Amino acid sequence: MNRSKAAGLPRRGARLLAGALAASTVVVGVGTGTATAAGAGGAGPVGAGVCAGSGPLPYSCARPGDLIDVTLGELHPTQAVLGFDQVFYKQGRYGSDRDEAAGGVNKRFDDWCETNGQGEAASVGPGARLDDPASFTCTVPLGQETAESLAPMKTAVVGPGGKLYLTDGHHTLTSFLEGPDGSTRLPVRLRVTDNFSSLSTAAFWQRMTAEKKVWLRDENNRPLGVEQLPSRLGISNFRDDPYRSLVYFTRGIGYEVPDGATEFLEFSWGSWLRGKHDTNAYDLTSPGPYLDLVKSASKSMAALDADAVVDDGRTAAQLGRIAEWNGGKKETGGDFAKLSRPLADPKPGKLAESLDYKARVVRAPECTARITGVRNGPLTVTNGVTCAERAALRGPVTVRAGAALVLTGSMLEGPLQADGAAAVHVCGSSLTGPVAVSRTAGPVRAGGPGCTANSVTGAVVLTGNTGGVQFAANTITGPLVCSANAPAPDNTGRENEVRGPRTGQCAGV
Template identity: 65%
Template sequence: MGTASKRRIRGTGLVAGALVAGTVAAATPGTAGAAEAARCAPGRTAPAYTCAQPGDLVAPALEELRPTQAVLGHDEVYYKLGRYRSDKDAAAGGFNKRFDDWCEANGQGEAASVRPDARLDDPSTFTCTVPLGQETEESVEPMKTAVVGPGGQLYLTDGHHTLTSFLESPDGGPRARVRLRVTDNFSDLSPAAFWQRMRAENKVWLRDADGREITVGRLPERLGLASFQDDPYRSLVYFTRDIGYAVPDHAPEFLEYQWGSWLRPELSLDGRDLDDPAAYLALVKDASRRMTALAPDAVVADGRTAAQLGRLAAWNDGKKETGGEFAKLGRPLTDAKPGKLAYALDFKKDVARTPACTTTLTGTHNGPLVVNRGVTCLDRASVRGPVTVRPSAVLVATGARVEGPVRADGAAGVQLCGTSVTGPLAVTGATGPVRVGGTGCTGNRITGPVQLVNNTGPVAFTANEVTGPLICSGNTTGVDTTPRPNTVRGPATGQCAHH
């Protein structure tokens, strides 16, 4: 690593043991446009991250990042979250993997020490093997990456699964920070020119969970499971790693998605039980054998060949089915070192199933929305007006935005995950589940008072940010506020007094 890179690393950084304050290194001649150079001149004040240059390390809060893809493999995130909540790593004499993952993502190797009360959102509670200022090319290489866009906005280009796992972790959250390596600064471009450049350089994945092309307007605004559609083929490819393929040096962007695009027409998931360990393992075996059966020069997707995407010459890297990565993958949860599938499916069983939608809204809905019957789903939709849920009806809002009050009286169910509500939220007399945040359900932002009153079904209210009073009373089963508490800027009373 050159001297300039080390200087930039010292500019600003979040490190285990301390939050290092400072400024990003100013743009140097030849690295920025004239307008950007003027903004970043000494003594001038520029928007956040505008002056960050390739090689700089910046330390944003997770809530500051904009995704560059609309889908995730949810089962991969479930694996990480399942392992993060487990004590198996500590029982084996190590540290919980979330601290290793954070240190690696922060350019600092692995966890070196972890206090009993250590938390991801407080890096002073653990240390990493590579101290700040002593980073090497090897320690910086696996860091997640970002591009600076118009207005100094940071766009995450690698690490959506890992950083979403940090955000969803009970000791993480949207305000947790981790360093990113800046690869490009396109802040002097117009929005249209920015996205044209991002597409040209393959720094954005514009496909939905079914592999269909989408526009940049369909990209989510923030991280969190609820922000992303679930692409099961992306998870499947993740579990075939080092069995059917290995990530090559200088891997192309979106490598796993390209493998997933190839698998989609090759291997149907219809009738596959992705909640059953044996069935899932058999699917991984089938998919990975198809990958290694390809000729090295076979085109997989987007002009990339199997060799370029890391195809292994022999299935399971030449090892028997009872050995290698395949055997590790299938280890049960009772094993001292469970496999990834066991962790993923154990966590997945605790994620409440979303009821089947009878009506699905996407895009923008202007005016009042009344849910009279059935199950109405807001799928990353925007509603500009009040939302009313009538008795016996169900509302499911996932990654949505509501500009107006939400009121449900006698509903058969209400579920809000990763949704922003500008206005009061009142759920009273619900006969079915009320779920506002929770395991596998991203916390919500509610700007207004919240009332959860006299509901007879189970009520969960977890990891939410509320600006206003929180009133919970008369709920038959109480209110579950685990595993991560809510942030309430206002009085919290009744069953939510300790939120």
């Protein structure tokens, strides 16, 4: 796969090759050197002058059915929640060497090839990385895709200004981003289902809502506005919905994804299960109680009549309900038995791998004060736990002894200084200005399991912290200086990108 920046645009020779895909809107022939958005699902023509020729074209020239090369950082979510435990399963699997020890290849290469419309991994060289597609091959070469290989591809809609809105694949692509070789620059190929680039922003969201291409509910199933959607991928930019994870683990036991599945199918099941089973009544960090919940929920799903309405007019049959629980097999067989396998098993179940990874996630303290939106001027945290969530802070931030700061999906323009704090967590955020964190008694976390990496423009100095320092996959434009931290900072296997000198304990982080 050619990964030049220009390759981000419609690949003319990689249109749908044979028949209508199970979930596609349109089948388009090989390009003729021009592009319009006036086909089915389109919102109107794109200027012929802009879209003429065979070279790199703007995303706004893409037609339904086009395959486009993108990077993860270019994608805009159309949902605000994820099932974190599903992502944790993928993270556990991607970061494990079990697949290689069994003579196979790491699952993330199979998943990338499938997402790219290229089957599964064929060969994976030593040191292969997802961000270097030349280091591995897929079973279906580029240009030889089939309807079958293209069907599992993730999908996107082209919106105003040529922005790309992801309509399927939030969990998979977030798992790639948070994986061992993940970053916003990681390449992947998507299939365009619609081009609404000629619409105004208001008309775009009206159409997306009318066509059910956006999920506007929060983790408690309450309505959200489009302005509350995350602006980018990364687990820290989403909220956790345990019912979405629950549905994932019932797959093959209580339901199967049907052909022609609509977007957000699993969320519809989750909305229905919310009224039948209380996830708060189960310990979702322990395999036994979690399996009990999966069994109970999946039996409820399988017991539904085929024509029973589950959510938003969709019936159980339309949402893939299985007629016989666990395919008619006992608990000791079928997909339920596979899910139940412990971590010590040569082929552990998804739940065991998810919970093993989940146990590595350092939890942020409970917030006592919250900041959202724009805040101008200095901020001094003197006590409690101040959480800035999707906020824009313009001014210096100081954390006093015994207080804690949690920055999530936020922007900080100004220095950050913490001395003697109880805890400092910075996830999925952008910081401009020097960062100095010293003598923290509790966790210092910037990247790592469950915490999206950050970008910092300025020096980062970590000194004398004693509660553990996780510093992983961040991009630092400036020096990184670490000393007297006990234990030494841990990059959790994901090296930081530092555009400046690294000294002290962070020389190899």
